Amino acid sequence: MEPGTKVWTYQSTGDDPWILSEVLTRTPDLLTLKFLSGDDTGSTTTRPLVSSTSLNEDGTKMEMGDKKYEGVELANPPLSESEIKEGSDADMISLPHLHEPAILHAVSERYFRGEIYTWTGPVLIAVNPFQRLPLYTREILESYRQEGLLRSQNLLDAQKALGPHVYSVADRSYRQMMSEQRKSQSILISGESGAGKTETTKIVMLYLTTLGSNESDGESGEGGSGKLSIMERVLQSNPILEAFGNAKTLRNDNSSRFGKFIELGFNRAGILQGAKVQTYLLEKVRLGFHASGERNYHIFYQLLRGATEEQHHKYCFHDGITGGLELANFFHYTGQGGAPQLREFTDEEGLKYTLKSMSSMGWSDDKIDNVLSIIAGILHLGQVKFESKLSEGGQEIAQLADEKTVADAAKLLGVDLQKLITALTVRIMVTRGEEIRIDLAPDKAADARDSLAKTIYGAMFLWVVKEVNNSIKWENDKDIRSSAGVLDIFGFESFAINSFEQLCINFTNEALQQQFNKFIFKLEQEEYERESINWAFIEFPDNQDCLDTIQARPKGILPMLDDECKLGQRGSDKNWAQRLNEIYLPERNQTISENTRFSATAIQKAKGIFCVRHFAGNVQYTAETGFLEKNRDEIPLTAKSLFEEDSSDLIKEVYEVQMEQSEEETGKGPAKQKTVSQQFKQQLQSLIEMIETTDPHYIRCLKPNDAAKPKLLTRKRLTEQLRYGGVLEAVRVARMGYPVRLDHAGFFKRYRMLLPSVPEEKLAWSMEDEDPQKLCVKFLDILLEEGAKPLVYENADGTITRANKIRMAQRQPEPMVFAKTDVQLGKTKVFMRKGPHDLLESHRVFHQSASSTLIQSWMKGMQQRRRYLIMADAALDIQRWYRGCMGRARWWRLREAQAGQLLTNNFRMQVVRIKYNRSRAGTISLQAQYRGRATRRLIALTKIQAYRRMYIRKNAFRKLRSASVAIQCCVRRGIAKKEFNELKRSQKDMGKLKEHNEKLKMEMASLKAMLQAQAASDAGKAENKKAIEEKEEEIKKLEIRVSQLERELANEKEFVQKLEKELAAQKENNHRIVQDLQYQKELLAKSPQVSEQARKHSRAQSAGIPAVTEPLAEAVVVGHTITPEALAMHRAEVARLEAQLEEERKMRHAASREIRSLRSALEGKGEYDATASTKFISDTMSEVTESEMDRSDVANLNDIEPEMRCVTTCCFG
Ligand SMILES: Nc1ncnc2c1ncn2[C@@H]1O[C@H](COP(=O)(O)OP(=O)(O)OP(=O)(O)O)[C@@H](O)[C@H]1O
């Protein structure tokens, strides 16, 4: 155990007894360890070196030469993934170190991987999964069956075990049974309560019956003839046995309260012929009492909960009497524990299943009914209560409290009522052939009642087993060639208080363990012989002394108990315990017997307690727990007579079965009743004998936790069970001689490294082309030779290699010196004792740790270099990245600054622009307003001036026009007047003219007539025609002239009228102009709006105008601007007007003359003359001007002239 070695360290406290640890330091006396798991991980502990003798006491420690470190075991290297997949840990025997912690670790690791089965050599370890796993399907069964068949026919490697499974154990037993020897087989299933024995038994039976089923057997199932096949009947026996023999306990809902051995008989062809069931030690105490949370046997609850109304009536289960309680809780025998329900199935379903199984076993309905009646009768019997009354002798005796209940019980049990009452209240003793009746006290009567119930139920159970056997048994023993038995037996038990049952159970287990040890020894022996190893010096542990302590006559515990029972009333539990102490511990202060199996301290002795050291550990038995009574299990005389006489057939039958089993054939005289221990010993003996004649197979069931929960494992409980189950004992036995076994290849590969300096030529490194055994022999010789030499690390040149330097620095191992016989080379394996093995292992660890240190140094160097390079690279990367980040950050800051600047500038610009724009807009608007105002003022001024001027001009024009019109009107009026007068006159002349014209027309007409007459009378035509034409021409001219004169006359008239109108209008206009001028004069005089500035301006402007009238001056100030062209136009107009005036005058004169010529022409020739007419008009006009023109008009005209002149002067200077 070099420092750094992984070991398991035992801890007596805590939930985990074995903690994985690492050796820190080692001295010859002390080992310092560091815990690597558990609650104390990291903390250290020490273990002293102790002698191995004391270690053997509790069976937990293994020998290591003479001495070993206390509670420390070498740990196996952990399995790799591939090893796990390959199932390297499927058989723990292949583990290099096989001991308690190694098994515990391997089993728990596999359990959590869902692998509940593990081989430990020939023993199958089965951990209860507490959940239905898909491990028992038809396909899996078939695969095991196929593989087993191929192996049996040597088509597969028969040496290689099937995968660990119940099926493989069953298959192996079947194949061995069918082998040439046709040897019977037995499968021994053990384990503590709730570990899964019964379930495993069922699985084994299923496999065996399936393999042994006759496929051509037509009587299968309901579909066939109705009769079940033997396979089905064998399987159907289980529910019946479980209903009567199983009960709910705190540890298991379906706990078998009896041991069971089922023997399956097969014929030559391996076909199942039938089965036999042997039961052991039914727990009858349960009938009278069971603890809280527990139950009585299932059949009671099934009947109470599953019975029909009719059955209720028949079995007197009156609901009315229960006082509201459920029936199961009401009855004394079923209600003590609260009658809880089962987890996996209900009692109603249970009854159906039980009844179905009974029917399928061929039981008649009457038989089933009678069985159920007895069950109901027992329930009613339990209800019988006793009152106390005083006998004649003054003694307190029992009296029935209620006869109805007893009557019901008697009726249902099929016994005589009076006899039943007697059996309950009276005890009959026979002394010297005389019967003595003793009335029982109430408490004794209650005991009698319970013991009667126990007797009836015990007998009933035996009867049921017998009936089951009758249903499934094989017809003819000759048909049976071999058998396979399955033993489902209680495992080793050790409670706080252990009684008779525990002693029997542990005795059984002790006996079975001995058988197991013998078997293992035999196997070992076989292996040694196979491997040609000398095994003569190998010793095996034997527990015969323990068995003797329990059973050997006369001093064995059980024989002494029988002897005590024989004493009758004088015998007692206490006496028995005392006698045991006297025999085994004769010395006053002695606590351990000579054989070390029996022990008791002084206190224990005083309490009647003694201890027996079984193979699985010490168990304390408390004597005063009814050992004697339980062992006697007598049927009272009263009960005997009850069953033998006047009872029903069934109860008689039941009683007979009981008597058959309990009575001892003495050969002479009447049969003696056997004690329970005697019966049991006998049964056990026959069982062991039977097993010894068979090939045994072992299944050890383990219960991973007490809570019956899946995926939960309590290591402490598992360790206890490994010990109790004898698994470790088996290992210990197996490993006592040469505990370490390695095949040649494994041995060579493992230890060749111990000789690194031995060259290849001397000893090969590889096994290729070499005989493994020879190579191993050679290796061992060299090893012993080299091992004796001291270790040399220096090379020939004085240098030391690095590896050797490391080796030098390490703690040096012991020299490899051991006896050659300690390592035996078999044909295929190398067998080693523990000492040499540990020595080789320590050298291996030494070399391995040196090599691993060297490799680690290289690896660490490489790792460091790699790390350095990675880090350097990473540092560069980080720097690059950091600089990049920094640069980007700087660039970003600059950009931000620039952007900030830009933004500031923009902002400022915007502010300034806004300011500027605002002031500009303000200025512009101010200017515009100012200019607008000025302009508007100017325009307004101009407009005013223009209006004023226009007004003045307009006025002047109007005045002028009206004046001229007035003048014209005056003139025209005068002319018109004259013309009118003239026309008036000429109208009168016109009459004359018309007259004259008429005359002319008449004259012309007369002339025409004269001419026509003249033409007709004249002979000369030319002169006459010419004179006529001239005359006609003249006439035409005269006519045109006449019409022209007429038109002119009309025009002249029209013109005269027009002139008259214009004259009137002229007059009116003149008048209005005069009014306007006056009004404006007034307006100008009054106007306040004319500003002082305008007045000044006006005055300044008017200052240069010498003679102007006031209204006109004002008009100029406010009037319009007068252009030179307008002035010229006016001047021209004035000139034209003057010329026109002149021309008018001239025309007036010409017209006067014309008038006068016309007058003269008219007077002279009588024709109209235009020139004369014009002259006439001119004359008229001049007359008007001179004589008739209105004086006011002329005055107006005179007024206008100076004004016109003034305007012209003002405007144009
Ligand atoms: N292989 C299994 N698969 C699933 N569940 C199982 C298996 N084995 C046992 N169990 C469960 O464990 C319970 C107890 O098993 P079982 O009755 O076989 O224990 P036992 O060892 O016979 O106990 P006892 O000694 O009290 O009779 C079963 O009721 C079942 O629920």
Ligand SMILES: [Mg+2]
């Ligand atoms: Mg069971």
